Amino acid sequence: MPSRRSFLTMAAGLAAAGAAGPALAQFRVEISGVGATQVPIAVNRFRDEDRAPQAIAPIVRADLERSGVFRIVDANATLDETGSPSFSEWRGKGADALAAGSLTRLADGRFDVRFKLWDVVKGADLVGQSSAVPAADLRLAAHRIADTIYERLTGEKGVFSTRIAYVSKAGANRYQLRVADADGEGGQVALSSVEPIISPSWSPDGKQLAYVSFESRKAVVYTQDVATGMRRPVANFRGSNSAPAWSPDGQSLAVTLSREGGSQLFVMSRDGSNVRRLTTSQAIDTEPVFAPDGRTLYFVSDRGGGPQVYRIPVGGGAVERVTFLGAYNVSPAISPDGKTLAFISRSGNAFRLHVQDASPGGTARALTDTTDDEHPSFAPNGRLIMYATRAQGREVLMTTTLDGKIKARLASAAADVREPVWGPFGR
Amino acid sequence: MTSARSTLRLAALAAALALAGCSSTKLDTPPPVEDRSQGGAGAAGATDANAGRAGQSGVTSVDLTKNNSMADDGGSNVVYFDFDSFVVKDEFRPVVEANARRLTSDRKRHLTVEGHTDERGSSEYNLALGQKRAEAVAKSMQLLGANESQIESVSFGKERPAVEGHDEAAWAKNRRAEIVAR
Numbered sequence: 001m002p003s004r005r006s007f008l009t010m011a012a013g014l015a016a017a018g019a020a021g022p023a024l025a026q027f028r029v030e031i032s033g034v035g036a037t038q039v040p041i042a043v044n045r046f047r048d049e050d051r052a053p054q055a056i057a058p059i060v061r062a063d064l065e066r067s068g069v070f071r072i073v074d075a076n077a078t079l080d081e082t083g084s085p086s087f088s089e090w091r092g093k094g095a096d097a098l099a100a101g102s103l104t105r106l107a108d109g110r111f112d113v114r115f116k117l118w119d120v121v122k123g124a125d126l127v128g129q130s131s132a133v134p135a136a137d138l139r140l141a142a143h144r145i146a147d148t149i150y151e152r153l154t155g156e157k158g159v160f161s162t163r164i165a166y167v168s169k170a171g172a173n174r175y176q177l178r179v180a181d182a183d184g185e186g187g188q189v190a191l192s193s194v195e196p197i198i199s200p201s202w203s204p205d206g207k208q209l210a211y212v213s214f215e216s217r218k219a220v221v222y223t224q225d226v227a228t229g230m231r232r233p234v235a236n237f238r239g240s241n242s243a244p245a246w247s248p249d250g251q252s253l254a255v256t257l258s259r260e261g262g263s264q265l266f267v268m269s270r271d272g273s274n275v276r277r278l279t280t281s282q283a284i285d286t287e288p289v290f291a292p293d294g295r296t297l298y299f300v301s302d303r304g305g306g307p308q309v310y311r312i313p314v315g316g317g318a319v320e321r322v323t324f325l326g327a328y329n330v331s332p333a334i335s336p337d338g339k340t341l342a343f344i345s346r347s348g349n350a351f352r353l354h355v356q357d358a359s360p361g362g363t364a365r366a367l368t369d370t371t372d373d374e375h376p377s378f379a380p381n382g383r384l385i386m387y388a389t390r391a392q393g394r395e396v397l398m399t400t401t402l403d404g405k406i407k408a409r410l411a412s413a414a415a416d417v418r419e420p421v422w423g424p425f426g427r
Numbered sequence: 428m429t430s431a432r433s434t435l436r437l438a439a440l441a442a443a444l445a446l447a448g449c450s451s452t453k454l455d456t457p458p459p460v461e462d463r464s465q466g467g468a469g470a471a472g473a474t475d476a477n478a479g480r481a482g483q484s485g486v487t488s489v490d491l492t493k494n495n496s497m498a499d500d501g502g503s504n505v506v507y508f509d510f511d512s513f514v515v516k517d518e519f520r521p522v523v524e525a526n527a528r529r530l531t532s533d534r535k536r537h538l539t540v541e542g543h544t545d546e547r548g549s550s551e552y553n554l555a556l557g558q559k560r561a562e563a564v565a566k567s568m569q570l571l572g573a574n575e576s577q578i579e580s581v582s583f584g585k586e587r588p589a590v591e592g593h594d595e596a597a598w599a600k601n602r603r604a605e606i607v608a609r
Contacts, residue, residue: 196586198550212554217539217609218581219554240558240582243551256555258580261562263555284555300552306511307552330549344549351548374549419550 033406035068039153042075042095042120047102052111054138056103056145062183063146063160066399067383068406069153075100081116081130087123095120099149103138110134113141117149127152139186140427159379163423164386165190165200165209166397170415177211179226182379182422184397184410190226198419201244203270206424210234210244210253221255223270234272245288245297246270247314254278254288254297265299267314278316287331290314291358292338298322298358300330309343325354325364331375334358335382340402342367342376342385353387355402367404377422386410388418506564508602510545513559515567523564526606527571534574540564541605542582543589545598550584557582557604564604 041064049055064070073095079085080102090098101115114130129148133141140161147158162182169175173194180187191197195214202209203223210223219240224231235241239258246253250270257266257275263286265279279285283303290297291311298311301319309323309332323329328346335342341358344351350371356362372390379386384399391409395416400407504526506519515523530536542557542564561580569575590600 196583198554198584198586214583214586218579219584239580240554242554256551258555258558258562258582263558284552284559286555287549287551300549307548328548330552346548349547 031065031406031408033068033401033404035071035401035403035405038071039069039096040071040073040094041097041099041149041153042073042090042093044075044077044079044098044100046100046113046115047078047080049103052103052105052138053135054142056101056113056115056138056142059139059142059183060099060146060149063143063158064149066183066406066408067150067158067160068401069150081114081128085118085120087118087120090120097126097149097153099145101145106132111138111141113138113145115145117152139181143181143183156383157381157425159381159384159422159425161427162380162425163206163427164377164397164420165202165423166388166417166420167197167200168412168415168417169196169395174415176415177209179209179423184412187412190224190229191231199243200419200421201246202421202423203246204248204250204424206426210246212242212244221253221272223253232271234270235268235275243286243288245290247290248292248294254290254299256286256288265297265312267297278312278314279319289332289334291334292336298332298334298341300332309341320360322358322360322362323356323364324361325356329354333376333378333385335378336380337382340378340382342378344373344376353385353400355385365404367400367402368398368407375419375421377420379422380425386420386422388420504606506560506604506606507599508560508604510598510602511556513556513563515563522606523567524571527568527573530568530573530577531571534577537577537579537608538568539579539581539607539609541607542580542584543587543601543603543605544585545601546585546588546593547598548585550586554582554584554586557584560602560604564606 043057043061045057061072065072073093079100081100085098098118098120099115104112106112110132112132116128117126119126127148131141143161146160150158159182163179164182165179167175168178175193175197176189177191177197177200178187179190193213193215198212200209200211208223208225212219213222219242220233221235221241221244222231222233235255237257237259241257243256244253252267253270254265254267256263263284264277265285265288266275266277268275281303283301285299285301287300288297295314296311297314298309300307301310306327307330308321309329310319310321312319325345326347329343331344333342339358340355342355345354351373353367353373353376354364355367356364370389374388376385376387384401386399388395389398395418396412397410397417397420398407503522506515506522526538540561542561544553544557561582565578565580588601590597
C-alpha cells in the first residue's frame, strides 16, 4: 500500500507561497521558511473540541507544519470523521490531504478522540482511529494523531509524541531541569536548583536523565529517574565531573573527568562503577557522544590547537579527526542512522549550527544565520535538529529541518531556555 | 538564616511539589546551603528581596552566588585571563604569591580555585577551559610551595559570570579564576 509523500500530487507552485506565519498565537509557534516541496494538508477543527479542556486540531496543525513536510491549508468546515467530504471542494482549496475528527466527553469523564485522514486527490479514506483518553492526555492524543498522519503520508515515524528535556534559567539563582513535549509545551520540572544544571542526557529507554549539577559548588554527574525523581550521583571525583553521554545499550556512560588532571574522557557503568580512562592527551577532551552502533565515541578535543570534533573506538584505539572547518568546532551530535554529524562552528564571534557527513572531512553546511547557536540534538527519526539560540535578547529553543529551510521556535515561558536534548521514541 | 525561616521555605516547597505533575526533585536542605548563608548581611538582604517575588519557590531566596566576600574586595583573589587562554600573566603574580603564602604558612589550610570563562562557546568546552585556568593557578601556587593536597581545582565554565553582558567589557571580567576558602 503506497504511503510515500509522492503518493500525493504536489504542485511546484506551492513553493511560491510566502513563509508560513505563526500557526496559532495561543501556542506561540513561530515557523519560518518554505520547503521546496510541501504536502498541502487541511486539518479541520474537530467537532466539539472547543468544549473540551484542550483542542486537538491546532496541535496537529502545528506539529505537521513544524516538520517542514506539510503546508497547512485553512479549514473550518462542519465535518467530522463520519462525514463524506466533497473532495472536489477540498481540491479547490488546494488540499491534497484532509483530516477531521471529533472530541466527545464520555460518561466516565474521559474523552473519545476520533479522526479520519482522506486522500483528497484520490478521493479515498487513508486511515481512521479512535481512542479514549483522560483530559490530562488530550495533548498526547493530538500528538499521536499527528504522528499517524505523518507516518501514513511519508512512510516514516513521526516524532510529535516524543519528549524533550532542557534547562531553564530565571534570574541568577533559579535553574530548572524540565521535561516537555517535543513542541515545548506541557513542561514539568524534574529538578530545581539554585546552582547551575547543564548537559542533560536521555537514557535510551527514555526513563532516566543524566545531567551535571553544581549543587555542591562543583560539577557532579547525576542520573535521575524521570517518573519517580529518584536520583544518585554517579561521578563525583576530585575536580569537575561532566558531559554525561549514555551508550546506546543504556549500560554505560561516557563522562569527562578532571580527577587525573585536565579534562579527559572516561567510560563507566551506568551506576558509576568500573571507571575506565579512554583518552590520554594533554589537551581538553570532552563532549563525548556515542555513535548509534555503540562502537565509536565522537568527542571534542583541542589537541590540535583549537577545539575540533574527533572520534575514537569505545574500546580505545586511534583517534581520528572529523571536522576541518575553521578553528573552533564543538558540541557534536550524531543522527540516529549514524551518517550525519551536527555541530557548532565558530566564525569570528558567530557560533552557528552546521552539519556534515559523520566521516572525516565531509563538507560542512551552515543551517542557520543566527550567531549564538548551541547544543544541537537530533530528533529520533533523524529529520529535525533541535538547538538553542538567542533571539530578541532571550535564549530560546528552535527546531530546523536538515536542509535548514524550515525552522520553528518552540513555546517557552519567560525564562531563558537552553541545553535541549530530544528524547527517544516511545513514552 | 533562622531555622524557622528555612523550615517555612521547605514547607512551601513541599506544597509546591505535591502539586507538580511528575516527580519533581527539589534539592532541599543540602548541608552546604545552610553553611554558605554565612555570607553576611549582603546575602540576607538579597534573600529578603527575592522572597516576595519568588512565591512558593523558596529556592530563589537563598543567594549563594557571592558567598566569598574576599573575591569582591578589589580582586586580590582573582586572576583574569585572555580569550581562550589559561596562561597566568605576570601582573597576577602577587595574587598567586599571597595565596601560596596562606597555604605554606598553615599546612592544614585548604583553598579551592574556581575557574570561569566568558559566555562564548559550548558549556562543556568552557567547563574544561575553566578547569584548565583553575589548574594553572593551582600549579602556580604549588610551584611556590603549596601542597597539591591543599588545593582543589574546580570549574564553573560559563555558568557563573561575574558580569552579565554580551560585549568584550563583560567577557573580560568573566574570564577568571577565583581563589576561595570553602
